[in-house]
Amino acid sequence: MGRIQVENKASRKDVIIQKAASLFKEKGYQAASMRELAESVGVEAASLYNHIHSKTELLHIICFHVANTFTDHMDAVEASKVSAIEQVEQLLRFHIKRMVQDYEQVYVSDREWKHLAEPYLSNFQNQRRTYRKRFAAIIQAGIKAGSIKKIDAPTAVLIMLHAISGIESWHRSKAKINGKELEEQMISILIGGLKQS
Amino acid sequence: MGRIQVENKASRKDVIIQKAASLFKEKGYQAASMRELAESVGVEAASLYNHIHSKTELLHIICFHVANTFTDHMDAVEASKVSAIEQVEQLLRFHIKRMVQDYEQVYVSDREWKHLAEPYLSNFQNQRRTYRKRFAAIIQAGIKAGSIKKIDAPTAVLIMLHAISGIESWHRSKAKINGKELEEQMISILIGGLKQS
DNA sequence: CCTACCGATCGGTAGG
DNA sequence: CCTACCGATCGGTAGG
Numbered sequence: 033m034g035r036i037q038v039e040n041k042a043s044r045k046d047v048i049i050q051k052a053a054s055l056f057k058e059k060g061y062q063a064a065s066m067r068e069l070a071e072s073v074g075v076e077a078a079s080l081y082n083h084i085h086s087k088t089e090l091l092h093i094i095c096f097h098v099a100n101t102f103t104d105h106m107d108a109v110e111a112s113k114v115s116a117i118e119q120v121e122q123l124l125r126f127h128i129k130r131m132v133q134d135y136e137q138v139y140v141s142d143r144e145w146k147h148l149a150e151p152y153l154s155n156f157q158n159q160r161r162t163y164r165k166r167f168a169a170i171i172q173a174g175i176k177a178g179s180i181k182k183i184d185a186p187t188a189v190l191i192m193l194h195a196i197s198g199i200e201s202w203h204r205s206k207a208k209i210n211g212k213e214l215e216e217q218m219i220s221i222l223i224g225g226l227k228q229s
Numbered sequence: 230m231g232r233i234q235v236e237n238k239a240s241r242k243d244v245i246i247q248k249a250a251s252l253f254k255e256k257g258y259q260a261a262s263m264r265e266l267a268e269s270v271g272v273e274a275a276s277l278y279n280h281i282h283s284k285t286e287l288l289h290i291i292c293f294h295v296a297n298t299f300t301d302h303m304d305a306v307e308a309s310k311v312s313a314i315e316q317v318e319q320l321l322r323f324h325i326k327r328m329v330q331d332y333e334q335v336y337v338s339d340r341e342w343k344h345l346a347e348p349y350l351s352n353f354q355n356q357r358r359t360y361r362k363r364f365a366a367i368i369q370a371g372i373k374a375g376s377i378k379k380i381d382a383p384t385a386v387l388i389m390l391h392a393i394s395g396i397e398s399w400h401r402s403k404a405k406i407n408g409k410e411l412e413e414q415m416i417s418i419l420i421g422g423l424k425q426s
Numbered sequence: 427c428c429t430a431c432c433g434a435t436c437g438g439t440a441g442g
Numbered sequence: 443c444c445t446a447c448c449g450a451t452c453g454g455t456a457g458g
Contacts, residue, residue, distance in 0.1 A: 060343065062259035066453060078455080079427045087453065143340070146257065181421070184406050187399070187414045194395030198387040209381050217384045224378070225422030263437060275439080276443050284437065 045083045048073055052090040053136040061091055061144040091144060092152040098141035099159050101130065106166055116174030121223055123167060124192060128218055131199040132211040142197055164189050174226070181228045192222055242280045245270055249287040250333040258288055258341040288341060289349040295338035296356050298327065303363055313371030318420055320364060321389060325415055328396040329408040336397055361386050371423070378425045389419055 051072045055064040066087055070077040084090055105126050109119050130138050145156050167189045174180035196218065202208055209217070248269045252261040263284055267274040281287055302323050306316050327335050342353050364386045371377035393415065399405055406414070 060257060060259055062257055063344065065451080067451090076428055077453085078429080081454070082427070147260065181417070183418060184410070184414050186402070186404075187406065187411060188418060190395040190398050191392040191415060191418055194398075195388040195392040198391030201387050201391075202384070205383070207383075209384065213381070214384060217381050218388060220378070221380060221385060221388055221422035223422075224424075224426050225418035225420075227421075227426065229421050229424065229426070262435080264435090273444055274437085275445080278438070279443070 048080060048083055049090060049093055050136075053094050053140050056091070056094070056140045056144055057136045061140075061147040088147075088149050088152075091140070092148055092156075094137050095141045095145050095148060095152070095156055096159075098130075098137050099156060099163075102127075102163060103159060106163060109170075110166065115179060116170050116177055117179040117223070117226070119170050120167075120174060120180075120192075120226065121219060123170070124196070124219060124222055125215060127193070127196045128199065128215045131196055132214065135199060135203055139197075139200055164193075167192075171226070178228070180226045183226070188226065191225075195222060245277060245280055246287060246290055247333075250291050250337050253288070253291070253337045253341055254333045258337075258344040285344075285346050285349075288337075289345055289353075291334050292338045292342050292345060292349070292353055295327075295334050296353060296360075299324075299360060300356060303360060306367075307363065312376060313367050313374055314376040314420070314423070316367050317364075317371060317377075317389075317423065318416060320367070321393070321416060321419055322412060324390065324393045325396065325412045328393055329411065332397060332400055336394075339394055361390075364389075368423070375425070377423045380423070385423065388422075392419060 048069070052064075052069055055069055055072060058064075059068075066080060067077045070080050073080070106123070109122050109126075112119065112122070114122075145153070145160075148156055164186070168185040171180060171183075171185040171188050175182055175185065199214070199218075202214060208214075245266070249261075249266055252266055252269060255261075256265075263277060264274045267277050270277070303320070306319050306323075309316065309319070311319075342350070342357075345353055361383070365382040368377060368380075368382040368385050372379055372382065396411070396415075399411060405411075
């Protein structure tokens with residue numbers, strides 16, 4: 033009985049988080065109200081607080097879930113023994129896939145993190161900054177190895193990550209090419225932009 | 230006397246719009262309050278309404294000012310008789326320059342337009358969609374001419390425009406390269422990504 | 427999980 | 443341009 037209750041609770045919480053990501057993405061964190069969220073979950077607003085502590089907790093669950101996914105992937109890429117340009121391609125493909133498959137949470141993490149409360153805000157910014165530095169270091173290694181053209185590595189990171197966030201518009205568009213094709217197109221343009229010409 | 234009054238009013242309104250862009254950029258449209266805006270202008274909240282009609286009016290002034298700037302530039306580019314790839318470069322350089330020099334308004338237009346009220350919302354979306362179609366048509370012409378590699382033109386537009394929005398992160402960063410250098414780096418990567426390899 | 431409710435804050439108005 | 447104020451809505455709590 034206790035077991036079932038726990039399972040139900042966990043599942044209910046997951047639904048709330050998923051619906052919150054969808055709502056935050058659509059309206060923005062501030063404009064999304066807990067009453068709207070409750071309605072989309074199918075309960076009264078007060079009932080949400082049996083599963084979560086606050087609205088801001090929902091945001092930081094989403095943001096850190098996404099951030100940790102990318103940090104973990106970076107660990108794996110750094111441990112792999114392929115060339116720098118191949119590491120960059122692995123990173124880009126992972127970003128693209130996350131954005132294609134799980135874009136609501138990724139989008140919210142990307143665009144709404146400003147609304148995090150301290151100390152989560154500082155932690156998130158630090159984690160993000162560290163991730164970008166590690167990404168830039170890989171690009172720098174590629175430049176040194178001669179497989180990537182001489183560019184400012186932090187600028188390249190910035191371009192890559194923001195370009196990928198454009199997949200949000202792809203989700204909205206009517207006549208969209210399929211996800212796999214999108215990935216290949218983006219890789220072609222972005223990796224093409226890094227290579228020596 | 231009447232003349233001076235009109236001039237003062239116009240100038241005051243411009244200050245309000247500029248401060249609003251700054252505040253909307255920093256906190257998001259919904260999270261920015263009219264009381265905060267009033268404070269940054271140096272008046273009481275109620276006094277703002279002698280210059281503007283509503284909070285939403287501030288947002289649509291900003292969004293359409295930016296959108297019209299880009300639409301006007303597109304007219305000029307289409308009228309120029311250079312090659313498609315050079316037209317693309319002109320468009321990218323203009324976007325980069327706007328983002329470097331006037332990024333608060335451009336940023337707000339990019340990220341906060343969702344909060345526009347009808348009929349401005351639909352008008353804005355239409356204008357933006359039309360702009361992107363014209364941009365994609367130029368890329369398509371470049372593909373036909375053989376100067377741009379065979380890619381999905383709408384996807385390429387998406388990548389270019391979002392990559393440029395990353396300049397927001399550049400503004401925040403401490404150890405930033407200068408604006409002109411940033412422009413050249415971005416052009417090198419983005420135009421490099423479009424060309425035949 | 428719900429009903430009932432609270433204090434705070436919001437955009438905006440009246441009136442001078 | 444200000445003081446005074448309004449109705450609406452917000453996130454969240456008490457109590458069952």
